[in-house]
Amino acid sequence: MYLNKILSGKNNTPVAVILAAGEGSRLRSKHSSVPKPLVRLRGLSIAERSIAQLLAAGIERFVIVLGYNAMVVQREFERIAKQRHCHISFVEATNWKKGNGCSAIAAAPLIGNSPFLLTMVDHVLAPEMIRDVLAEPLAQDEIALAVDYDTKNVFSLFDLTKVNVFKGRIASIGKDLTTWNAGDTGLFYCTLKLFEGLAIAHKQNKFSLTDGIKECISQGRVRAIDVTGKIWLDVDTPEAFKEATRRIDSVMAKGKEDGYISHYINRPLSNRFSVVLSKTPLTPNHITLLSFFMALLGAVGLSTTNPWFWVAGGIIIQIASIVDGCDGEIARIKLLQSPQGAWIDTMLDRYSDLAIGFAVIFSASQMYDSVWIWPVGFIATISFLMASYVNKEFQIRFHRPYPNNFVNNLKRRDLRILVIAIGAVIGQPFVALLAIGALTHLAVLQIMIKVTYNPSSLTSTDNV
Amino acid sequence: MYLNKILSGKNNTPVAVILAAGEGSRLRSKHSSVPKPLVRLRGLSIAERSIAQLLAAGIERFVIVLGYNAMVVQREFERIAKQRHCHISFVEATNWKKGNGCSAIAAAPLIGNSPFLLTMVDHVLAPEMIRDVLAEPLAQDEIALAVDYDTKNVFSLFDLTKVNVFKGRIASIGKDLTTWNAGDTGLFYCTLKLFEGLAIAHKQNKFSLTDGIKECISQGRVRAIDVTGKIWLDVDTPEAFKEATRRIDSVMAKGKEDGYISHYINRPLSNRFSVVLSKTPLTPNHITLLSFFMALLGAVGLSTTNPWFWVAGGIIIQIASIVDGCDGEIARIKLLQSPQGAWIDTMLDRYSDLAIGFAVIFSASQMYDSVWIWPVGFIATISFLMASYVNKEFQIRFHRPYPNNFVNNLKRRDLRILVIAIGAVIGQPFVALLAIGALTHLAVLQIMIKVTYNPSSLTSTDNV
Numbered sequence: 001m002y003l004n005k006i007l008s009g010k011n012n013t014p015v016a017v018i019l020a021a022g023e024g025s026r027l028r029s030k031h032s033s034v035p036k037p038l039v040r041l042r043g044l045s046i047a048e049r050s051i052a053q054l055l056a057a058g059i060e061r062f063v064i065v066l067g068y069n070a071m072v073v074q075r076e077f078e079r080i081a082k083q084r085h086c087h088i089s090f091v092e093a094t095n096w097k098k099g100n101g102c103s104a105i106a107a108a109p110l111i112g113n114s115p116f117l118l119t120m121v122d123h124v125l126a127p128e129m130i131r132d133v134l135a136e137p138l139a140q141d142e143i144a145l146a147v148d149y150d151t152k153n154v155f156s157l158f159d160l161t162k163v164n165v166f167k168g169r170i171a172s173i174g175k176d177l178t179t180w181n182a183g184d185t186g187l188f189y190c191t192l193k194l195f196e197g198l199a200i201a202h203k204q205n206k207f208s209l210t211d212g213i214k215e216c217i218s219q220g221r222v223r224a225i226d227v228t229g230k231i232w233l234d235v236d237t238p239e240a241f242k243e244a245t246r247r248i249d250s251v252m253a254k255g256k257e258d259g260y261i262s263h264y265i266n267r268p269l270s271n272r273f274s275v276v277l278s279k280t281p282l283t284p285n286h287i288t289l290l291s292f293f294m295a296l297l298g299a300v301g302l303s304t305t306n307p308w309f310w311v312a313g314g315i316i317i318q319i320a321s322i323v324d325g326c327d328g329e330i331a332r333i334k335l336l337q338s339p340q341g342a343w344i345d346t347m348l349d350r351y352s353d354l355a356i357g358f359a360v361i362f363s364a365s366q367m368y369d370s371v372w373i374w375p376v377g378f379i380a381t382i383s384f385l386m387a388s389y390v391n392k393e394f395q396i397r398f399h400r401p402y403p404n405n406f407v408n409n410l411k412r413r414d415l416r417i418l419v420i421a422i423g424a425v426i427g428q429p430f431v432a433l434l435a436i437g438a439l440t441h442l443a444v445l446q447i448m449i450k451v452t453y454n455p456s457s458l459t460s461t462d463n464v
Numbered sequence: 465m466y467l468n469k470i471l472s473g474k475n476n477t478p479v480a481v482i483l484a485a486g487e488g489s490r491l492r493s494k495h496s497s498v499p500k501p502l503v504r505l506r507g508l509s510i511a512e513r514s515i516a517q518l519l520a521a522g523i524e525r526f527v528i529v530l531g532y533n534a535m536v537v538q539r540e541f542e543r544i545a546k547q548r549h550c551h552i553s554f555v556e557a558t559n560w561k562k563g564n565g566c567s568a569i570a571a572a573p574l575i576g577n578s579p580f581l582l583t584m585v586d587h588v589l590a591p592e593m594i595r596d597v598l599a600e601p602l603a604q605d606e607i608a609l610a611v612d613y614d615t616k617n618v619f620s621l622f623d624l625t626k627v628n629v630f631k632g633r634i635a636s637i638g639k640d641l642t643t644w645n646a647g648d649t650g651l652f653y654c655t656l657k658l659f660e661g662l663a664i665a666h667k668q669n670k671f672s673l674t675d676g677i678k679e680c681i682s683q684g685r686v687r688a689i690d691v692t693g694k695i696w697l698d699v700d701t702p703e704a705f706k707e708a709t710r711r712i713d714s715v716m717a718k719g720k721e722d723g724y725i726s727h728y729i730n731r732p733l734s735n736r737f738s739v740v741l742s743k744t745p746l747t748p749n750h751i752t753l754l755s756f757f758m759a760l761l762g763a764v765g766l767s768t769t770n771p772w773f774w775v776a777g778g779i780i781i782q783i784a785s786i787v788d789g790c791d792g793e794i795a796r797i798k799l800l801q802s803p804q805g806a807w808i809d810t811m812l813d814r815y816s817d818l819a820i821g822f823a824v825i826f827s828a829s830q831m832y833d834s835v836w837i838w839p840v841g842f843i844a845t846i847s848f849l850m851a852s853y854v855n856k857e858f859q860i861r862f863h864r865p866y867p868n869n870f871v872n873n874l875k876r877r878d879l880r881i882l883v884i885a886i887g888a889v890i891g892q893p894f895v896a897l898l899a900i901g902a903l904t905h906l907a908v909l910q911i912m913i914k915v916t917y918n919p920s921s922l923t924s925t926d927n928v
């Protein structure tokens with residue numbers, strides 16, 4: 001009664017039931033005695049990933065079904081609840097060894113009357129895929145199963161639960177189907193009807209979740225939700241574990257948002273850094289600060305009049321620029337994205353841009369006795385701020401990001417840091433500053449004119 | 465047939481029918497021989513305002529019913545169609561003198577089967593009010609009338625068409641109702657049912673729009689849409705004309721968005737400028753450029769070493785700051801707002817900020833032989849850009865404007881321009897630049913810290 005109250009009404013997103021009772025023996029062989037939910041996958045335990053991906057999709061309340069090694073697994077989930085600020089309830093399935101249908105049924109007393117999500121702890125699911133499923137309202141007594149029609153995306157055909165979808169409804173399900181057209185992703189969106197199906201299967205001594213679903217199918221209650229193209233994987237075997245890291249890593253790239261330098265130089269390197277850094281307890285915000293202080297350190301080198309310090313400073317700011325990509329990457333692979341994180345990253349980038357420009361001008365003003373060093377350097381450095389400002393203003397006024405086209409790329413941070421770094425290494429940081437400053441001002445000017453006269457031509461598909 | 469095609473299917477917003485057939489004799493007495501739709505009201509002809517307010521609400525296609533002085537009125541609307549890039553069709557009501565029901569019925573052949581808006585050319589209607597009406601979907605054969613329950617907002621009780629609303633439906637309508645609870649705003653959202661009502665009234669030799677509506681009321685078809693609190697007015701008499709200018713002027717203020725200096729000094733002055741400027745053909749973008757070049761001219765004065773030029777420069781940048789409010793005000797009273805207009809205004813404000821900072825530093829560097837003038841001045845001026853940047857970044861990351869609280873006000877443009885202007889007038893522009901620069905940096909820093917640790921505390925209602 002009390003639990004029901006906690007689990008319903010607080011908000012409109014459904015509860016998610018996560019089955020974490022199984023032994024996971026096939027994966028365990030590789031990871032010795034650690035229970036499967038505690039095995040770490042790109043910096044997160046499998047348990048934490050199962051919660052984090054649902055949190056990222058908007059779910060806030062969870063029911064965990066425990067079985068094998070219940071105490072240890074529960075402790076891990078309690079740690080996660082604290083760290084990720086979510087509400088987790090627990091229930092122990094006494095007869096989980098019989099089959100995962102028994103685990104599912106154990107959750108019934110903790111569910112209210114509202115629809116709920118059902119998944120397994122060892123399933124990697126893209127948050128967008130979960131959001132797609134939540135976007136489809138359920139009919140009364142309906143069950144929806146997320147399915148993937150792309151059989152190439154299926155990792156192990158042998159382990160896959162196959163489904164045959166006909167006119168949007170599941171006609172049959174099983175590992176041994178001969179006629180099938182889609183894969184079962186293991187993400188269910190259920191009404192209480194599921195428990196009825198499980199109970200009927202139970203009476204026939206059939207104890208798997210699939211058996212319960214089959215009963216619901218026979219009543220025509222199971223709909224297919226197409227999530228083809230989204231990232232998902234059942235992490236059951238050591239091979240699947242390796243594939244899971246590959247698929248998780250694939251979310252690191254920002255895709256079309258990257259500039260040329262980022263795409264071809266910074267990103268490939270930062271991806272490697274991120275894989276290493278993800279194993280440490282460093283958060284994305286730590287990495288943001290690390291990159292910021294590296295850039296400041298580089299600026300100190302650039303502010304001297306010693307060409308060897310310039311070389312060091314140039315190398316350090318370029319490394320800082322590469323590390324600057326890691327915060328976002330780690331946030332994406334560890335599912336730790338937040339508006340604050342993006343905010344502090346962007347703000348500190350502006351201050352480090354200014355510090356680098358300031359350092360290069362200061363250095364030049366010590367070396368050359370010209371009254372023009374400061375004014376000209378000042379104007380050049382200002383362009384770095386305007387370059388970012390112009391994009392923010394566009395986004396606010398026209399409700400879409402400025403397209404990542406050629407001119408926009410000329411004024412990006414990845415390029416200007418590299419140009420100044422190269423300038424510093426070859427002994428001409430001030431010339432490099434003026435050159436990239438002039439280029440950046442011209443790019444901003446072109447954007448200002450284009451937007452003023454023809455903003456509708458600037459859509460996100462306008463990639464040159 | 466062809467016209468029907470033009471008027472339907474191109475987009476989802478309904479057609480608006482504007483009745484412009486009447487003589488408008490009561491207003492005309494004041495404005496000699498000009499037909500009423502051509503009388504200018506705060507820089508726009510009444511005809512242009514009737515189109516512009518509907519355009520601002522998303523309407524793109526219009527049917528104008530002509531009568532009195534049809535040729536002259538049509539020419540004016542054709543000019544408007546060209547200037548405001550919208551599609552206007554015309555129909556002449558042959559028997560418009562009988563009553564405005566006859567004018568309305570004349571539009572019938574040009575309307576498709578979709579719902580349409582109906583209003584009179586001489587009604588000032590706030591675009592938000594029109595949007596509110598469009599947001600309410602019509603039932604089949606239903607007619608909706610926007611009504612105002614605030615009898616204080618009604619300008620002339622004598623001229624007002626009164627309605628009695630019961631349970632959301634219009635129970636009776638007429639100028640002479642003794643029992644009534646709302647005013648007829650003259651904005652209708654209609655299905656073709658209206659023409660049936662008008663035809664029935666017609667047969668009984670009743671020729672006013674109200675007569676047709678009465679027929680629809682008797683069938684229980686007329687719903688009331690509550691638009692209490694929105695600006696509207698029937699501009700029928702010279703007194704109503706004066707009141708209309710007052711109500712139009714009331715949209716000039718940006719309200720809660722203004723800083724303290726804007727609110728108490730700049731805005732009261734710019735409002736007066738705008739009333740004068742609205743009579744000229746200057747567009748808001750012209751005013752934006754005027755303000756920008758005035759600021760540059762002021763910067764030239766500040767860049768000298770002559771204290772009298774500083775005084776002139778200081779006064780000019782403060783006037784430019786006041787004029788900077790006029791572009792938005794004129795855009796609002798002439799219904800010429802556009803994202804491009806806001807974009808160019810914001811971008812040029814940043815460049816003029818930089819020019820003013822640069823000028824003050826340059827002047828100081830000519831007068832004092834210190835190596836610290838440029839670096840310190842540079843850091844101070846940078847704060848002006850960061851002050852705006854931090855708000856843009858907040859809005860993008862948190863999907864709401866940064867609250868207009870005390871700290872945010874300390875870093876606003878209105879204040880920094882005034883401080884520098886006063887500094888220039890009293891002979892200390894550089895000191896003023898450093899002081900306001902330091903204050904601005906501190907304000908930005910406070911915002912950065914606050915957002916990083918507790919962004920949810922920052923909502924728009926957080927006004928201090």
